Amino acid sequence: MEDSEHEHVIEVTDLRRVYGGGFEAVRGITFSVARAEIFALLGTNGAGKTSTVELLEGLAPPSGGRVRVLGHDPHRERAAVRPRTGVMLQEGGFPSELTVGETTRMWAGCTTEARPEAEALGLVGLGGKADVRVKQLSGGERRRLDLALALLGRPEVLFLDEPTTGLDAEGRRATWELVRALRDAGTTVLLTTHYLEEAEDLADRLAILHEGHIAATGTPAEVTAAQPSRISFRLPRGYFLGDLPPLGRLGVCGHETDGDVIRLRTRELQRTTTALLVWADAARVELHGLDVRSASLEEAFLGIARKQEVAR
């Protein structure tokens, strides 16, 4: 088992993708994913997530750099890779006039050692929908059909491009549970998402993509830890920022005011909050709308977008 823990199932080195029009969607990214790991590519629309995943899936050759999936080039050595991967595209691609069952049968006929069709549909909760035409499915059901087909070949590596877009909260939870169970059974999962809580909850490691670059990478905790926590409140009429104790002594590393709203950033959330509340109590000041929150992936995400805008 030991070497399988260190084995990199997906290896991406200085990967680039330039489209016909000259647009450079992926600008030299490097990362790797270990066996039985859930890795999330996070980013806003246009950050390069789908462009990257399509290269990993072997749909197109990279413009530069290298991709290895299970030790093979997924584009050139497709016969070695395809039977061991499962793919869910950002948008499903199924003939709308076929039924769910017919679609699954077609896909099973194209898949090595496919699961029984009913089992695959049952995994995603579409067991009762085999006779329904694809065009009559809801958006969420279509996503789940897509996932069922991705799972048909019992893949070792699963690529999921925005697997929960269009699902309601409950469907999203169910998909997360399934993805976790797959990971626990040994499947390596690479997914893209623009839901921050999805990456935070689900991913063992993640990379934040921004304009074709990896802006931050690590475990969700590592990426978050680099960010300051936030405190915001409104001071009563007649009080100003200068009435607070010296901010440096409170452990505040940055602040901004917006009308009467004051926002503080700190890396020592407990110390800053305690000192602030002790001062407020002693001064008999009520802090309206007090909001104290520890650093989150959202902060990291917004911070990255902000930094790049300032740099421009």
Added chain:
Amino acid sequence: MNGPMDHIEAGVGAGAGTGSSLGRRLFVGGRGGGARVLVPSRRRLRALARAELMLLGRNRGAVLTALLVPLALPFTVRPAIDQIDLKGMGLSVGPLMLTAAIGYSFLFAVYTSLVSAYVARREELVLKRLRTGEPEDVEILTGTALPAVCLGLAQALLLAVGCAVLLDAGAPKAPYLTVLGLLLGLVLSAALAAFTSAFTRTAESAQVTALPLVFVSMVGSGIAVPTDVLPHRAAAVCELLPLSPAIRLVRAGWTGELSAYQALVAVATALAWTVVAVFAVRRWFRWEPRR
């Protein structure tokens, strides 16, 4: 609408809750993957063709066009044929009508219907999705084409029998030429359809983008009008059109009018067109919609 979520509960929740049962169902072969017995491409072709056949069956417009046009159109050209001094040219009505019918089968049962099939699959992202799986590109293209090609073949055979019986065309003098022409015509029609689909944005606009080849072939390849009635120089040029050699072989199989050399030239021309079409498909075929 409480259905879908209950199913997810049953499928995912129950399985994950009992842990081991879902674990076993989800178990992947680990690195044993290399030892898997790969699905042979013939099974994939069959799966793809079967799905495509069901889709064809559910597209009433396409089925009607494919079935009726090759049957009906030859009769509309009958008056024109009657105007021609057939005897003087050594022609007779039976083979002419049959050639027209089979030519229309190439153009409508195979070519036009496949242009819309390729475009519809591309626009629904079916082609892109298939490419993420095990099928090779050539299997996807062939599997999609198979039902239409088989329909065209069955239709041509029925037409041949029907003509022989009803129009007193008699038995073909060189049936192998007819069969060869049929096969070349069917393959070329499918390849040209794949090529045309690259320049067709929607399944509906296939009716327009398919027109040039349909029109040129009707006039120049001896489908609506026998090339014999064209001036000599024009006829020589028309011999080089994509479907001309196939039509010529089909007709010659019936009349026995072609020398071995002429037959070879026709086969070579058809093969050259096939090579060009395959090259063009490899170069220009679009697997996903334009962004």
